[in-house]
Amino acid sequence: MTTPMPAPMIELRGVSKRFEKAADSATRLVRRVRGALGAPVQPQIVRAVDRVDLAVARGEVVGLVGESGCGKSTLGRMVAGIAPPSDGQVLYQGQDVATLDPAAARQAKLRVQMIFQDPYASLNPRLRVSEIVGEAPRVHRLIQGPYDAYVDAQLRRAGLDPAYTRRYPHQFSGGQRQRIGIARALAVQPDFLVCDEAVAALDVSIQAQILNLFMDLRRELDLTYLFISHDLGVVEHLSDRVVIMYLGRVVEQAPTEEVFARPNHPYTQALLAEVPRIDARRRRFTAIKGEIPSPLAPPPGCHFHPRCPHAFARCSVEVPALLEIAPGHRSACHLNDR
Amino acid sequence: MSATALAPREETPLRRFLAEFARSRLAVLGVVLVALVAFAAIFAPWISPQDPYDLAQLDIMDGRLPPGSVSPTGVPYLLGTDDQGRDMLSGIFYGLRISLGVGVGSALIAGIIGSALGLVAAYVGGRTESIIMRLVDLQLSFPSILVALMILAFLGKGIGNVMLALVMVEWAYYARTARGSALAERRREYIEAAECLALSRARIVFRHLLPNCLPPLIVVGTFQVARAIALEATLSFLGLGVPVTEPSLGLLIANGYQYMLSGKYWISFYPGIALLVTIVGINLVGDQLRDVLNPRLQK
Amino acid sequence: MTGTLEVRGLSTHFTSRAGVVRAVDDVSFAVQRGEVMGLVGESGSGKSVTGFSIIGLVDPPGRVVAGQILFQGRDIARLPEPELRKLRGRHIAMVFQDPMMTLNPVLRIDTQMIEAVQAHETVSTAAARARSRNALGLVGIPSPDERLRAYPHQFSGGMRQRVAIAIALLHRPELILADEPTTALDVTIQAQILAEVQGLARDLGTALVWITHDLSVIAGLADHVAVMYAGRIVEKGSVDAVLDHPLHPYTAGLIGSVPSRTPRGERLPGIPGMTPSVLNLPVGCAFRTRCARATAVCETDPPEFPAEPGRAHRCFHPLVAVPA
Numbered sequence: 001m002t003t004p005m006p007a008p009m010i011e012l013r014g015v016s017k018r019f020e021k022a023a024d025s026a027t028r029l030v031r032r033v034r035g036a037l038g039a040p041v042q043p044q045i046v047r048a049v050d051r052v053d054l055a056v057a058r059g060e061v062v063g064l065v066g067e068s069g070c071g072k073s074t075l076g077r078m079v080a081g082i083a084p085p086s087d088g089q090v091l092y093q094g095q096d097v098a099t100l101d102p103a104a105a106r107q108a109k110l111r112v113q114m115i116f117q118d119p120y121a122s123l124n125p126r127l128r129v130s131e132i133v134g135e136a137p138r139v140h141r142l143i144q145g146p147y148d149a150y151v152d153a154q155l156r157r158a159g160l161d162p163a164y165t166r167r168y169p170h171q172f173s174g175g176q177r178q179r180i181g182i183a184r185a186l187a188v189q190p191d192f193l194v195c196d197e198a199v200a201a202l203d204v205s206i207q208a209q210i211l212n213l214f215m216d217l218r219r220e221l222d223l224t225y226l227f228i229s230h231d232l233g234v235v236e237h238l239s240d241r242v243v244i245m246y247l248g249r250v251v252e253q254a255p256t257e258e259v260f261a262r263p264n265h266p267y268t269q270a271l272l273a274e275v276p277r278i279d280a281r282r283r284r285f286t287a288i289k290g291e292i293p294s295p296l297a298p299p300p301g302c303h304f305h306p307r308c309p310h311a312f313a314r315c316s317v318e319v320p321a322l323l324e325i326a327p328g329h330r331s332a333c334h335l336n337d338r
Numbered sequence: 339m340s341a342t343a344l345a346p347r348e349e350t351p352l353r354r355f356l357a358e359f360a361r362s363r364l365a366v367l368g369v370v371l372v373a374l375v376a377f378a379a380i381f382a383p384w385i386s387p388q389d390p391y392d393l394a395q396l397d398i399m400d401g402r403l404p405p406g407s408v409s410p411t412g413v414p415y416l417l418g419t420d421d422q423g424r425d426m427l428s429g430i431f432y433g434l435r436i437s438l439g440v441g442v443g444s445a446l447i448a449g450i451i452g453s454a455l456g457l458v459a460a461y462v463g464g465r466t467e468s469i470i471m472r473l474v475d476l477q478l479s480f481p482s483i484l485v486a487l488m489i490l491a492f493l494g495k496g497i498g499n500v501m502l503a504l505v506m507v508e509w510a511y512y513a514r515t516a517r518g519s520a521l522a523e524r525r526r527e528y529i530e531a532a533e534c535l536a537l538s539r540a541r542i543v544f545r546h547l548l549p550n551c552l553p554p555l556i557v558v559g560t561f562q563v564a565r566a567i568a569l570e571a572t573l574s575f576l577g578l579g580v581p582v583t584e585p586s587l588g589l590l591i592a593n594g595y596q597y598m599l600s601g602k603y604w605i606s607f608y609p610g611i612a613l614l615v616t617i618v619g620i621n622l623v624g625d626q627l628r629d630v631l632n633p634r635l636q637k
Numbered sequence: 638m639t640g641t642l643e644v645r646g647l648s649t650h651f652t653s654r655a656g657v658v659r660a661v662d663d664v665s666f667a668v669q670r671g672e673v674m675g676l677v678g679e680s681g682s683g684k685s686v687t688g689f690s691i692i693g694l695v696d697p698p699g700r701v702v703a704g705q706i707l708f709q710g711r712d713i714a715r716l717p718e719p720e721l722r723k724l725r726g727r728h729i730a731m732v733f734q735d736p737m738m739t740l741n742p743v744l745r746i747d748t749q750m751i752e753a754v755q756a757h758e759t760v761s762t763a764a765a766r767a768r769s770r771n772a773l774g775l776v777g778i779p780s781p782d783e784r785l786r787a788y789p790h791q792f793s794g795g796m797r798q799r800v801a802i803a804i805a806l807l808h809r810p811e812l813i814l815a816d817e818p819t820t821a822l823d824v825t826i827q828a829q830i831l832a833e834v835q836g837l838a839r840d841l842g843t844a845l846v847w848i849t850h851d852l853s854v855i856a857g858l859a860d861h862v863a864v865m866y867a868g869r870i871v872e873k874g875s876v877d878a879v880l881d882h883p884l885h886p887y888t889a890g891l892i893g894s895v896p897s898r899t900p901r902g903e904r905l906p907g908i909p910g911m912t913p914s915v916l917n918l919p920v921g922c923a924f925r926t927r928c929a930r931a932t933a934v935c936e937t938d939p940p941e942f943p944a945e946p947g948r949a950h951r952c953f954h955p956l957v958a959v960p961a
Contacts, residue, residue: 067823068794082533109536122527126351126549135545136535168351173911174680181531188535203679204850208894208907215904230824233853237896237905256901274828276853278895281877283857287829291793 007094008055009192009224010079010112015088017049017074046295048074050248051088053322056192061218061225063239063256065232065271069295070245072228076194079226080114110140113185117197119177123169129155129180130165137187151187157220158183159213175206182213186221194226199234211238232275236260241328244268247295247303250322254329264331266308302334310335358630368622375616379434386428387413391583398423402602418604420593426604429590430612436586437616440497441567444504449559451505452512457551459513460520461543470513477510482569490578500579504566515558519551553631560624564617571613587613640707641811641844642691643667647704647714649683649690658915660686660699662868665941668812668861671842673835675855675876677891678865681912684848687865688814691846692731693721709811727757730805734817736797739804740789746800747785753804772803776833795826802834809841816848831858852895856880861947864888867913867923870941874948884944884955886928922951930954 021044031043049071056062066072077083078090081097089096092108100108116122123132134151137143143150152162158179169177178198185193195214199207211234217223229235235242236256243253244267252265263269270288290307293299299306305315312334320332360366378385397409405418405426417426456474459467477485489503523529524547532542571588573579575595580586585593587609594605649661661683668674678684689695691706693716706714708729713721725731733739741749750769751762760768766785773781776799789797798818805813815834819827835858838845847859855862856876863873864887872885883889890908892898899905910927913919922939925931932954939951 067825077530080534082530106536109534112534114531114534116527116531118527122531124528124532124546124550136537139537139541170351175911184531184535203912204852204891204894205679205908206911208896208905209909211896212904212907215902232824233896237899237901271824274825276827276831276851276857278853278856278880278892278897280853280857281880282860284832284835287832288825291795292823292825 006058007091009058009093010054010056010226011091011094012052012054012075012079012085013089013091015049015052015054015075015078015085015090016047017071017078017083018086019046019048020044044296047248047298048295049078049085052245052248052250054243054250054253056224056226058191058224059222060241061227061239063235063242064226064228064245065230065235065242066245067230067292069247069292071248072245073196075245076114076196076226076228079192080112080194081109082114106140110136110188111190112192112194113188113190114194114196115178115181115185115198117200119174119181119201122181123177123184125169128166128168129172132169132180133165133184133187136184137189140188142187142189154183154187155180157186157217159209173206175202175209178202178206178210179213182210182217186217191222192224192226194228196228197230198227200229200231207234214238232271233277244271247293247298249303249319250330250332251304252329252331253322254326254331258326258329262326262329264325264329264336265304265333266310266335267304268331270307302332355630359626362626362629364622365626368619368626371615371619372623375434375612375619376438378431379438382428382431382435386425386431387416388425388428390424390428390432402597402605404602405604405608417608418602420590420605421597426608429585430587430609433585433587433590433609434612434616436497436580436584437567437570437588437613440501440504440570440580440586441563444501444508444566444570445559445562447501448505448508448562449512449555452509453516453548453551453555455509456513456516456518457520457543457548460517460524461539461547467517471517474510474513474517477507478514482507482565483572486569486573487576487578490573495578495581497580497584500570500573503573504569507569508562508566511558511562512555515554516551519554520547523547523550557624557628557631560620560627564620564624567613567620568617587616640667640669641672641709642846643705643707644687644691645705645707647687647690647706648702649686649695649699650702651699653698656916659868659918660915661690663941664704664863664865664868664870666861666863666870666873668844668846670811670844671838672861673838673845673847673859675859675862676846676848676865677850677852677855677862679850679891679912681867681915682865683868684865685816688731688816688846688848692725692729692814693718694731723757726753726810727808728810729812729814730808730810732798732801732805732813732815732818734820736794736801737789739801740797742789745786745788750785750804750807754807757808768807769803772806773800775806775837776800776803777829778803793826795822795830798822798830799833802830806837806841806843810843812844812846814846814848817850819854820849820851827854834858852880852891853897864891867915867918869923869951870949871924871952872950874944878945878948882957884948884950884957885924885952886930886954886956887924889956890927922953 052075064072064075074083078085092112097105097108130151133154134147137150138147151165155162155165160176160179160183172180199210202210218225227235227238239256241253242256242259244251246267252259252268259268260272263272274287288307301316301318302320305311308315314334320334322330322332323336324330325336401419401421401423403415403419405416407415409415413425415425419425420429455470459470485507486503489506490499493499529542529546532546570579570586574586574588575592577592580589582589590609591606597605645665647661647664648659651658651660664687666674676684676687686695690701695701701714704714705712713724747766747769751765754760754765754768770781770785773784778784778796778799792800819830837843847855849855859876861874862876862879863870864885866887872879872883872888879888880892883892893906894908896905908927913923913926919926921936925935934953939953941949941951943949
């Protein structure tokens with residue numbers, strides 16, 4: 001008899017996020033008048049994330065890949081609890097976060113932490129490092145024992161010398177600041193980390209150090225990751241599973257080896273073909289045509305069809321569903337469904 | 339792996355700021371001028387040759403004496419006397435007290451109220467923000483003098499009422515600046531991190547947002563002090579400001595105005611110079627503050 | 638035949654209150670006609686300043702203090718500004734990471750491009766417009782006539798960069814310096830631009846110096862590569878030779894930091910420590926504080942050791958013993 005699968009640590013069900021330009025009273029008045037006159041104006045809505053389902057099991061590293069406008073950062077923020085979804089549910093260990101009472105909601109929020117992209121903007125420039133790292137655990141009463149010892153332990157775990165707790169962020173390099181951010185996240189004892197392009201702004205050699213740190217922390221603290229990046233090489237190295245997004249929708253997801261060996265969706269194929277690799281010498285860069293469409297006016301049907309070399313009639317009309325084409329491998333393309 | 343060599347000694351943001359500030363000679367001059375003026379104002383009772391409000395010491399026969407003259411009792415009138423026989427220099431020192439006190443006091447109070455409102459408007463948004471910002475717009479669309487005059491006409495003269503009028507006129511600048519600054523900072527990642535760490539809204543606004551919105555507010559505050567002093571001088575000049583018993587520089591200038599053309603220039607002139615020095619000094623400091631604090635915001 | 642560009646012993650120093658920063662220190666390399674040379678390094682390596690020095694855009698407190706910059710055989714290192722201006726845009730062009738450093742946001746594209754053409758040649762506006770249109774076509778911008786009348790903000794980031802490259806190409810320069818032009822762009826857009834640029838170098842014979850931190854881009858695009866660290870070139874050679882058999886430990890470390898060479902899930906070898914502060918460089922070989930192979934001799938300045946023709950390194954303990 002098989003034991004039932006535990007609920008995934010984080011699950012997104014039909015999650016969407018829409019951004020609408022907030023209309024001031026004058027604009028609202030104009031709209032009402034136009035509506036009354038029979039020429040209604042559609043408010044400008046950006047569907048940053050469009051009905052996404054995603055589940056991350058405990059201990060997994062899920063890589064979230066996509067280019068500008070794909071919605072990966074917005075998705076990350078919804079997972080971390082910083083941005084509420086417009087539709088759908090965010091479930092933490094099987095429970096809808098929106099339905100929790102304030103104390104439980106706060107617990108859930110603390111358990112999911114985020115590492116940000118910009119090491120220069122993600123630390124409060126007016127606070128000393130010790131305060132940056134120690135404020136939240138102190139406020140939430142997570143510290144047992146002396147405050148300084150706790151903060152020092154967090155810094156050491158992130159690879160920083162505790163002697164520098166009295167310093168300010170501007171006195172550190174980019175890589176060190178990123179470590180401070182990691183220490184701050186770890187200080188509240190999370191079990192899930194959302195890394196939003198956490199290494200994109202770092203030099204290559206520092207990037208490698210931080211990636212190693214992520215891998216070490218995963219083992220030591222049994223962490224689960226949602227690793228958001230545009231860098232396929234990094235995602236391939238770190239992740240168990242990869243999810244690829246395009247203009248707010250998931251177009252493909254599969255275990256890492258599967259995605260890189262047998263990409264199914266034309267966008268994934270193009271992405272993999274175009275990524276520069278250190279072993280691909282003096283290659284002929286062949287690029288897919290066209291620009292990434294503006295999220296304000298995404299193409300109808302499959303968002304990718306204007307740039308897809310295999311597009312046919314159905315693609316511009318019907319949104320392809322995310323179908324399972326192999327065990328654990330899902331792709332949203334009409335080519336699989338002929 | 340540990341950090342390699344960093345700044346050699348405790349490099350607080352304050353030390354960095356002071357070093358940056360001192361790079362402009364003019365700004366240092368401004369600080370000197372402000373310090374002199376402040377010193378005169380604070381220590382007026384001790385450094386004045388005469389207490390100009392002690393009626394017992396006055397002799398109206400000493401009125402309108404030119405600078406350099408000496409009273410029969412041996413008190414030097416370095417800058418002459420006014421029409422009541424009061425020593426100009428002492429009058430200026432005491433006048434500075436009033437002017438600076440009213441100016442700085444009103445700027446501070448307006449600053450606290452206006453900044454708090456601006457920050458709340460930016461962070462909370464929605465209808466609260468709309469209401470506050472419409473009030474700001476309303477306030478700023480009227481000329482300050484007009485508003486002050488209306489308030490004083492309604493409430494009557496007196497230092498307290500003058501300060502109230504100045505606060506009513508000034509708070510809107512702070513609110514607007516604070517809101518603008520807070521809107522920019524609100525989207526920054528360290529604020530998002532604070533939200534992710536489940537910190538309370540109040541803590542985020544006052545512990546994280548406010549200190550980082552402070553630089554432009556300090557700059558605004560500096561210029562507001564100068565404006566307040568000038569505005570108060572104007573009001574007093576028009577006779578609607580502080581009472582005659584506690585003359586500010588503006589009132590002193592007003593008193594001597596009638597004598598300007600008959601050769602007794604010193605009664606208006608020297609208080610005018612004192613006012614000029616004060617405002618120029620404050621503006622020089624404010625200019626450099628703005629330049630120094632600005633690049634920081636870009637980080 | 639003289640190469641398009643030959644840099645010999647270039648040094649650019651910045652003098653500040655805190656001391657002298659040797660941003661570029663004794664840099665030498667050569668680029669032939671139609672070749673692509675990659676200048677690779679992390680932040681603080683001096684790669685951008687090298688590019689600015691070549692085109693004469695280093696502002697005080699920086700100054701080229703030593704060396705020669707031979708452009709088609711002629712030393713332009715200390716040329717007076719009016720002479721440099723004749724070269725800039727006409728024979729040597731530069732493309733920056735942010736296309737808005739090239740484009741004026743308040744002017745239409747055609748205005749800017751026509752101005753760029755007429756700055757170096759007396760041609761009619763109509764002829765200049767035709768040239769601009771062709772240049773836009775060359776970089777793969779669709780409906781160029783329409784696009785000419787647009788403003789920069791109406792283009793996406795990738796398009797803007799193409800326009801910047803088109804402007805660089807207006808006079809068919811012999812040399813183009815590109816400073817991280819695709820770093821801020823998406824992968825698919827980057828690929829498009831790399832494809833265009835590659836074709837252009839091939840067809841027009843333009844020599845290209847591509848400054849970047851991304852080794853993978855260099856692997857695909859460049860013929861030769863020079864790796865910079867703390868202002869010096871620590872290794873140079875053909876792309877295949879350097880990437881497959883690095884001689885300098887820093888190069889090896891850099892290659893080891895890229896995930897694709899390490900099996901999935903394993904720790905990346907990388908490089909321990911941090912780049913030293915430019916004001917406080919270690920004496921001798923700047924890399925020695927992070928190098929496992931450092932010995933006492935590394936406290937003296939390593940000279941450039943030639944390996945084969947076109948290959949050199951600055952290391953007392955290179956990784957592979959070089960055959961005599």
